[in-house]
Amino acid sequence: MRLYRWLAIAPAIGMLGGVPFANRVRPYVFGLPFLLFWVTAWVVLTSVIMGTIYALDRARERDAGRGRS
Amino acid sequence: MNPALLLIAASFAIALALGIRARRGHPMTLEQWSVGGRGFGTIFVFVLMAGEIYTTFTFLGGSGWAYGKGAPAFYILCYGTLAYGMSYFLLPVVWRYANAHALVSQADFFVRKYGSESLGIVVSLVSVAAMIPYLVLQLKGLGIIVSEASAGAISSTEAVWAGSLVLVTYVVVSGVRGSAWTAVLKDIMILGVALVLGTYLPAHLHGGFDQMFAQIDRAHPGFLTLPRTGMSPAWFISTVVLTTLGFYMWPHTFGSCYTARNENVFRRNAVLMPLYQLVLLFVFFTGFAALLEVPGLTGTSVDLSLLRVTDHAFGPWMLGVVGAAGLLTALVPGSMLLMSACTILSKNVYAKLVRRDVPDSQVTGLARALVPVVALVSVVLTLRGGSTLVLLLLAAYNVVTQLFPALVLSLPNRPIATRQGAMAGILAGEATVVALTLTGATMGSLFPSWPAVITDLNVGIVAMVVNVAVLLAVSWATARRPRSPQTAL
Numbered sequence: 001m002r003l004y005r006w007l008a009i010a011p012a013i014g015m016l017g018g019v020p021f022a023n024r025v026r027p028y029v030f031g032l033p034f035l036l037f038w039v040t041a042w043v044v045l046t047s048v049i050m051g052t053i054y055a056l057d058r059a060r061e062r063d064a065g066r067g068r069s
Numbered sequence: 070m071n072p073a074l075l076l077i078a079a080s081f082a083i084a085l086a087l088g089i090r091a092r093r094g095h096p097m098t099l100e101q102w103s104v105g106g107r108g109f110g111t112i113f114v115f116v117l118m119a120g121e122i123y124t125t126f127t128f129l130g131g132s133g134w135a136y137g138k139g140a141p142a143f144y145i146l147c148y149g150t151l152a153y154g155m156s157y158f159l160l161p162v163v164w165r166y167a168n169a170h171a172l173v174s175q176a177d178f179f180v181r182k183y184g185s186e187s188l189g190i191v192v193s194l195v196s197v198a199a200m201i202p203y204l205v206l207q208l209k210g211l212g213i214i215v216s217e218a219s220a221g222a223i224s225s226t227e228a229v230w231a232g233s234l235v236l237v238t239y240v241v242v243s244g245v246r247g248s249a250w251t252a253v254l255k256d257i258m259i260l261g262v263a264l265v266l267g268t269y270l271p272a273h274l275h276g277g278f279d280q281m282f283a284q285i286d287r288a289h290p291g292f293l294t295l296p297r298t299g300m301s302p303a304w305f306i307s308t309v310v311l312t313t314l315g316f317y318m319w320p321h322t323f324g325s326c327y328t329a330r331n332e333n334v335f336r337r338n339a340v341l342m343p344l345y346q347l348v349l350l351f352v353f354f355t356g357f358a359a360l361l362e363v364p365g366l367t368g369t370s371v372d373l374s375l376l377r378v379t380d381h382a383f384g385p386w387m388l389g390v391v392g393a394a395g396l397l398t399a400l401v402p403g404s405m406l407l408m409s410a411c412t413i414l415s416k417n418v419y420a421k422l423v424r425r426d427v428p429d430s431q432v433t434g435l436a437r438a439l440v441p442v443v444a445l446v447s448v449v450l451t452l453r454g455g456s457t458l459v460l461l462l463l464a465a466y467n468v469v470t471q472l473f474p475a476l477v478l479s480l481p482n483r484p485i486a487t488r489q490g491a492m493a494g495i496l497a498g499e500a501t502v503v504a505l506t507l508t509g510a511t512m513g514s515l516f517p518s519w520p521a522v523i524t525d526l527n528v529g530i531v532a533m534v535v536n537v538a539v540l541l542a543v544s545w546a547t548a549r550r551p552r553s554p555q556t557a558l
Contacts, residue, residue: 011154014158015147016309023140025286031279033293035287039143040350043150046092050157053406054336 015042076389118410125210130458137371139292152316161332183388199469207403255397267351315470469500494540
């Protein structure tokens with residue numbers, strides 16, 4: 001089983017689950033109010049996480065000897 | 070003619086020229102007209118999907134909500150991002166099936182999966198019903214841009230008529246290849262405009278965006294966080310969840326996934342597209358800068374804030390550039406919506422309902438003939454309505470998200486939903502949406518004594534719960550018959 005694919009739910013849990021706790025102005029991070037920073041950070045992390053999953057998927061497909069592209 | 074209008078007219082001429090040029094050399098069959106012959110690679114599909122997603126809604130509506138509501142506008146940044154994550158798993162499955170069966174529309178997918186022509190007709194009507202408010206939103210945006218650019222010389226009503234004429238011409242002339250090329254132009258322009266406005270305005274007018282946020286926090290305490298009640302964290306989370314689920318249920322989005330050459334296109338897009346969402350940050354910055362610079366816009370005129378602050382800070386030439394970018398952000402998705410709605414009405418409603426063996430050429434002909442009709446209906450609705458762009462889209466989302474359970478439950482090898490279940494679920498969900506909309510109900514009015522965490526939830530949740538409950542109950546009751554989705558092959 002490709003357990004690493006479960007990583008894909010992290011953005012939903014982090015971004016949304018964190019909102020009640022991140023719902024504040026201070027501290028400002030990179031000049032952004034904290035809530036906006038929190039959401040933005042998860043947007044970037046989503047890309048990183050999906051990129052990781054993609055890389056692992058590709059590696060598996062190569063190992064299986066028949067890339068599907 | 071003032072410089073702003075001149076620039077906007079020029080951008081339309083370029084879009085039209087690209088549409089005509091792109092069409093050359095491709096015979097216009099229905100498949101060519103609506104899914105571009107299924108030959109697009111990563112870049113084109115990326116651009117097409119981005120083209121649909123970066124609409125007037127994000128441009129004017131996003132800044133408008135940042136200006137009018139503050140932190141609740143951040144939801145716009147979230148739902149697209151989460152939907153792209155979901156697309157990594159969802160779209161390859163959809164694409165593989167669609168490709169194997171040479172499907173053209175979203176309704177075709179439901180028809181094939183569930184082996185039910187009538188389900189296809191219901192899905193088609195639902196999706197057209199959801200697309201109309203989305204189209205109205207684009208026309209409203211066009212109206213705002215043209216009338217603001219003319220400094221009021223052209224009334225918003227005249228502008229809406231002009232805008233829809235532009236849209237109809239564009240769609241009839243080009244089809245999807247035109248959209249793809251215009252989308253490239255549009256993306257470059259909107260990226261440029263958003264980055265310039267979003268960095269220059271806070272830096273120049275307020276001494277940096279950290280300063281700007283500090284000023285807003287002083288002038289409007291609580292504006293940069295979600296309120297304790299109303300658009301609270303509970304509202305935020307439920308709205309993001311609903312819109313994420315609905316994100317790919319739009320027939321034009323679903324349909325543009327058919328244009329991919331192979332399924333890796335989607336996986337790569339799932340990695341890239343969240344970063345593209347960051348453009349929204351700059352759209353928000355513009356809205357916030359406008360709040361300090363051109364205060365006093367209320368109600369539906371918050372949607373004007375981006376154009377007002379541009380005019381205020383730069384004058385008519387820049388207003389023209391921004392207006393031109395705005396025109397394209399309405400034209401690309403507007404043309405996709407219009408084209409999808411007409412193809413659906415012709416192919417998936419008329420051809421199925423009236424006669425079963427309509428030749429392809431006639432379906433294409435009718436689709437084209439419907440373009441001005443659907444546009445006219447949208448114009449009438451645009452001129453009547455009085456909602457902000459964001460509220461219009463949220464209403465449309467409530468309708469279209471109801472297709473999600475039936476779609477996703479048809480995907481497993483042993484589908485969970487039966488055709489009766491899918492049909493009943495969608496109908497029950499939509500009936501609930503209509504009832505809630507007509508009565509103006511909220512979770513607060515339905516469950517007055519419940520805690521705020523519940524009463525602040527997006528009321529679309531109710532329709533979703535009804536939908537899933539009915540779907541599962543009916544599927545369970547009808548499951549003993551042969552498993553319809555598989556025998557459909």
